[in-house]
Amino acid sequence: MLELKTPQEIAAMDVTGSFIAELLDDLAQRARPGVNLLDLEHRARDLIAERGAESCYWDYAPSFGSGPFRNVICLSVNDAVLHGLPHDYVLADGDLLTMDIAVSIHGWVADSARSIIVGTPRPQDQRLIRATEEALAAGISAAQPDNRLGDISAAIGAVAADYGYRVNTDFGGHGLGRTMHEDPHVPNVGRAGRGLRLRPGLTLALEPWFAAGTDRIVYDPDGWTLRSADGSRTAHSEHTIAITDGAPLVLTRRERVTEQTSTAATGTAG
Structure with missing residues (x-):
């Protein structure tokens, strides 16, 4: 059953989204060659505890996983893309790292993922990350009131096709x-003009x-x-968004972190 959120509830999710953007920015700066995945996991735990937030991953036990997930973030390296279980692995120069996290603050959830290159980038990896980011931007642009869910899926799938990715x-x-x-499920490929009509108050993780x-895909042991x-x-790139009467709101946007850092550094005129 779909639950449309009020403007006040979306504002509460926006608080969570802002925290997630800050957390991922912190981890991205720490992810260097020689850093252990478990160090990033424990840093995420510390930040969540300091904020008074709750992990949505800890003890999560869906049908597609093996028992309760006893970590607060998914960390996936190179050919791993989803649900990466943090483990004793030291990042190497050139690794492609995906960080995916969902937390709740005062009962309202946001979810975001980001892929980065550790150390020296490879052009083919940069291209792959860019494709997911452009697909995410295309999906967000299609998230307009009275459009259909299929418009989002089709927009994402079109970018994948342009890059030659299945x-x-x-x-x-x-x-x-x-x-x-x-609800609802949002496929990464679909037909425009089909599916659920998008209404203000609908909140989605694309x-x-x-x-x-x-x-x-295959599962690890x-x-x-x-x-x-x-x-x-x-x-993998992910944002939490809200459908509005106008442009969609991106609740986990990275730009806000940059803006806040810039304001703190320059101060404001009084």
């Missing part, structure tokens, strides 16, 4: 609000993710981490 349909975006996963060489079936590199 789209997996097993996992995609989703609704969220009081909980991390609500999350295009692509593998360089395949649309098939840990029962959580999903990898490309052919071992090719992967990338």
Whole structure:
């Protein structure tokens, strides 16, 4: 069942989204060659505790996972793309790292993911990340009132096709609000003009993710981490958005972190 949010409830989700943007920015700056994934996990735990937030991942036990997830962030490296279980792995120069996190503040959830390159970038990895970011931007642009859910999916899928990447349909975006996963499911490929009509108050996590060489995925023995079936590199970009009467609101946008940092550095005229 769909639950449309009031402007006040969207404002509450925006607070959570702002925190997530700050947290991912902090971790991105710390992700350097020689850093252990477990260090990033524990940094995320500390930030969540300091903010008085709650992890949506801790003890999460969906049908697609193996038992309760006992971490607060998904960290996926290179050919791993979704649900990466933080473990004792030291990041190497050139690794492609995806960070995905959802938290709740005062009962309102936001969800975001970002892929970065650790150390020296490879052009093909930069291209892959750029494709997910452009697909996410296209999906957000299509999230207009009275459009259809298929317009979002088609916009994301069109960018993947332009880059020559195939789209997996097993996992995609989703609704969220009081909980991390609500209706509707948002595929990363679809037909424009089809599906649910978008209405103000609908809040969605859009999350295009692509593998360089395949649309098939396999599970690690840990029962959580999903990898490309052919071992090719992967990338994932995600934002939480709200449908409004006008342009969609991006509740987990990174730009806000930059703006806040710039204001703090320059001060304001009195």
